[in-house]
Amino acid sequence: MSQASPYARKVRIVAIEKHIELELIEDSPSSPDTHVPEYNPLGKIPVLIMDDGETLYDSRVIVEFLDYRTPVHRILSQDHNLRIAARQWEALADGVCDAAVLELVESRRPLEQQSEAWKIRQHQKVERGLQMMSKQLAENVWCVDDEFGLADIAVGCVLGFLDLRFKELDWRKQYPNLGKFYLTLMKRESFKKTAPAAV
Numbered sequence: 001m002s003q004a005s006p007y008a009r010k011v012r013i014v015a016i017e018k019h020i021e022l023e024l025i026e027d028s029p030s031s032p033d034t035h036v037p038e039y040n041p042l043g044k045i046p047v048l049i050m051d052d053g054e055t056l057y058d059s060r061v062i063v064e065f066l067d068y069r070t071p072v073h074r075i076l077s078q079d080h081n082l083r084i085a086a087r088q089w090e091a092l093a094d095g096v097c098d099a100a101v102l103e104l105v106e107s108r109r110p111l112e113q114q115s116e117a118w119k120i121r122q123h124q125k126v127e128r129g130l131q132m133m134s135k136q137l138a139e140n141v142w143c144v145d146d147e148f149g150l151a152d153i154a155v156g157c158v159l160g161f162l163d164l165r166f167k168e169l170d171w172r173k174q175y176p177n178l179g180k181f182y183l184t185l186m187k188r189e190s191f192k193k194t195a196p197a198a199v
């Protein structure tokens with residue numbers, strides 16, 4: 001995992017909320033000497049390496065696995081409709097992360113190789129995603145059924161990632177309800193302990 005990865009943060013938060021201890025191994029998948037592809041053919045983090053050497057990826061599979069390992073503080077409802085609602089939130093939040101990462105990677109290429117159209121396309125996904133999150137959250141405390149769960153964790157992770165890598169976006173100004181929501185999340189130990197440090 002990497003401290004800055006929003007997907008790895010999602011898994012770490014779920015583990016903390018559920019009191020499951022994980023040994024964290026840091027590995028940057030973009031570094032030439034990365035070991036990630038030995039555990040995940042897609043070369044992406046997070047990967048969960050189990051005691052028997054079996055591996056699980058991606059973050060969505062890992063959080064489901066962790067949630068079913070212990071009934072302590074379930075983050076996914078047993079109710080089908082609520083579960084689908086949470087998964088939809090997660091898909092939206094992760095999709096915003098995916099687009100933000102693609103935009104970031106493109107903007108780090110040599111200027112003459114960058115595609116402005118590609119960056120705009122990704123950025124629009126980020127903007128539309130934020131708009132949808134704000135609209136769906138409205139003035140509710142939590143994303144689904146007035147209960148803290150996976151949807152809130154996923155949204156919190158993307159907001160934290162935007163703070164880290166897209167400071168200029170100023171999403172709090174545009175969407176005060178998301179700002180209030182993130183403040184509530186940041187009161188939790190799991191969010192405090194996993195807050196990404198600027199690198």
Ligand SMILES: N[C@@H](CCC(=O)N[C@@H](CS)C(=O)NCC(=O)O)C(=O)O
Nearest residue numbers: 005007029043044045046058059060
């Ligand atoms: N859908 C995956 C996304 C994971 C992902 O894209 N992780 C990034 C780090 S933030 C990564 O490993 N990128 C390396 C690469 O794409 O080669 C998940 O939820 O785990």
